[in-house]
Amino acid sequence: MTTKKCAACHxxxxxxxxxxxxxxxxxxxxxxxxxxxxxxxxxxxxQNFLHKLSTMQETGSWVKEAIALELEK
Ligand SMILES: [Zn+2]
Structure with missing residues (x-):
């Protein structure tokens, strides 16, 4: 069994x-x-929603990392 890594971090x-x-x-x-x-x-x-969230200051860093990955899809 292999352990998968998170798409956004290690x-x-x-x-x-x-x-x-x-x-x-x-x-x-x-x-x-x-x-x-x-x-x-x-x-x-x-997509627009993710963009909007990623530019908001109150969006946390975990969320921003996940968003960045989604936007690359
Ligand atoms: Zn992660």
Missing amino acids: RSALNDSEYCLNHKQAFDSVTNHYRVWIDACGDISW
């Missing part, structure tokens, strides 16, 4: 994720935030 990834626990939690919070945003503010594309 920690081990979770079995069911490409991310470690920290980055997975960060990314899950982004996904939840996206749904809330759409309900509250209307339609925005996933």
